[in-house]
Amino acid sequence: MQPSTAAIHAGYDRDPVTGATAVPIYQSASYAFDSAEELADIFAGRASGHVYSRISNPTTHVLEQRLNAMEGGVGCIATASGMAAIAPVCLALLRPGDEIVAPRGIFGGTVSLFQHVLGCFGIRSAFVDADDAQAFRNVVTTNTRMIFAETITNPSMDVPDVAALAEIAEKANAPLVLDATVTTPALARGVDLGADIVVHSTTKFINGHGTAIGGAIIDTGCYDWSASPFTDVSELARKAGPMALLAYLRNRICRDLGGCPAPQNSFLMIQGLETLHARMRIHCDNALRLACYLQKHAAVRQVRYPGLPDSPYAERVKRQFGGAGGAILTFDLNDRAAAFACLNRFRLAKRMTNLGDARTLVLHPASTIFAEYAAEERKALGVGDETIRVAVGIEDFADLQEDFEQALNG
Numbered sequence: 035m036q037p038s039t040a041a042i043h044a045g046y047d048r049d050p051v052t053g054a055t056a057v058p059i060y061q062s063a064s065y066a067f068d069s070a071e072e073l074a075d076i077f078a079g080r081a082s083g084h085v086y087s088r089i090s091n092p093t094t095h096v097l098e099q100r101l102n103a104m105e106g107g108v109g110c111i112a113t114a115s116g117m118a119a120i121a122p123v124c125l126a127l128l129r130p131g132d133e134i135v136a137p138r139g140i141f142g143g144t145v146s147l148f149q150h151v152l153g154c155f156g157i158r159s160a161f162v163d164a165d166d167a168q169a170f171r172n173v174v175t176t177n178t179r180m181i182f183a184e185t186i187t188n189p190s191m192d193v194p195d196v197a198a199l200a201e202i203a204e205k206a207n208a209p210l211v212l213d214a215t216v217t218t219p220a221l222a223r224g225v226d227l228g229a230d231i232v233v234h235s236t237t238k239f240i241n242g243h244g245t246a247i248g249g250a251i252i253d254t255g256c257y258d259w260s261a262s263p264f265t266d267v268s269e270l271a272r273k274a275g276p277m278a279l280l281a282y283l284r285n286r287i288c289r290d291l292g293g294c295p296a297p298q299n300s301f302l303m304i305q306g307l308e309t310l311h312a313r314m315r316i317h318c319d320n321a322l323r324l325a326c327y328l329q330k331h332a333a334v335r336q337v338r339y340p341g342l343p344d345s346p347y348a349e350r351v352k353r354q355f356g357g358a359g360g361a362i363l364t365f366d367l368n369d370r371a372a373a374f375a376c377l378n379r380f381r382l383a384k385r386m387t388n389l390g391d392a393r394t395l396v397l398h399p400a401s402t403i404f405a406e407y408a409a410e411e412r413k414a415l416g417v418g419d420e421t422i423r424v425a426v427g428i429e430d431f432a433d434l435q436e437d438f439e440q441a442l443n444g
């Protein structure tokens with residue numbers, strides 16, 4: 035099945051009793067069994083089944099099947115949020131003294147997790163220019179246990195060369211963990227790009243309507259856990275083979291941390307997946323048209339959108355994402371006052387954080403998501419005081435253009 039078909043059909047056909055095709059919401063904490071032996075078998079790993087919804091749930095299971103089929107992986111674990119997907123992967127793989135290498139400009143929550151949380155446990159992280167493969171190679175050491183990247187960094191709007199990073203990761207015998215939140219399997223499958231582990235914040239485009247928080251981890255099956263330096267996982271690989279990491283995550287890390295998704299939220303993600311491909315086309319089309327419009331506007335000093343034909347990333351966007359540049363862009367006005375005045379004039383676009391919503395969202399990143407950063411750091415990430423970020427929605431473009439026109443022209 036192609037990803038767009040798997041998004042609708044994989045993992046569930048219909049309810050055998052009623053014929054209902056919508057995936058039921060199994061709003062149940064726990065599950066009853068006919069015999070003590072059956073329960074003992076499941077706990078001993080001799081049989082499979084749902085026993086407690088912190089570990090697995092039938093609704094969430096369908097979401098996991100569907101996402102995994104779309105990503106072409108060996109398995110998937112859905113989580114309570116995007117951060118609740120990234121943190122367990124780190125905790126499964128990294129030990130004191132280990133190092134992460136990542137491009138500068140990745141999601142702020144991830145940077146904070148790496149520096150402030152993992153940093154407390156003796157795990158170091160190095161951030162380097164996404165476009166400088168040599169800088170990447172230079173910071174990789176014998177302690178490097180993870181290369182972490184995003185398909186398009188937000189809000190710096192850089193497009194890392196994932197194949198180049200995969201090569202660096204392979205040389206270091208470290209898995210490449212790819213956060214594909216902003217591209218989704220509709221634009222590219224992590225497995226095709228060369229990722230070993232794909233993580234998503236399903237809160238964004240996969241949900242698509244801003245109605246729930248969620249995340250997911252997919253193992254693409256490309257990394258050989260049995261020959262890895264991750265002793266806990268490699269021991270499991272003798273029994274679980276390519277499922278070793280996911281088994282370790284589900285039965286140890288995710289189970290023990292408790293970041294499981296609510297069944298209702300899994301249902302909302304399943305519903306979002308059904309229209310993901312159709313929505314992404316409109317999101318990306320609107321974003322490109324808006325970027326072109328903004329580029330020509332006299333009040334706009336700069337537009338950063340990797341899907342623009344004259345973007346330095348145009349070739350990479352074509353090679354990695356089939357030409358679609360995603361649905362986030364930033365643009366600069368003269369100064370902070372102009373940016374605030376423009377933001378306050380929007381009527382259709384909403385002043386709010388989040389992205390991947392059906393609605394167009396606008397935000398001043400320097401005073402919000404990046405308020406804690408020093409001015410020079412913000413500058414290096416392409417977040418000036420004069421910068422506005424747009425998460426482009428799926429409204430009719432004529433209405434969007436009209437709103438931007440009146441907001442820009444005052």
Ligand SMILES: *Cc1c(COP(=O)(O)O)cnc(C)c1O
Nearest residue numbers: 115116117141213215235237248
């Ligand atoms: C939002 C986001 C996250 C975090 O996801 P939550 O669902 O908000 O926890 C991680 N990575 C990227 C790229 C994001 O945009």
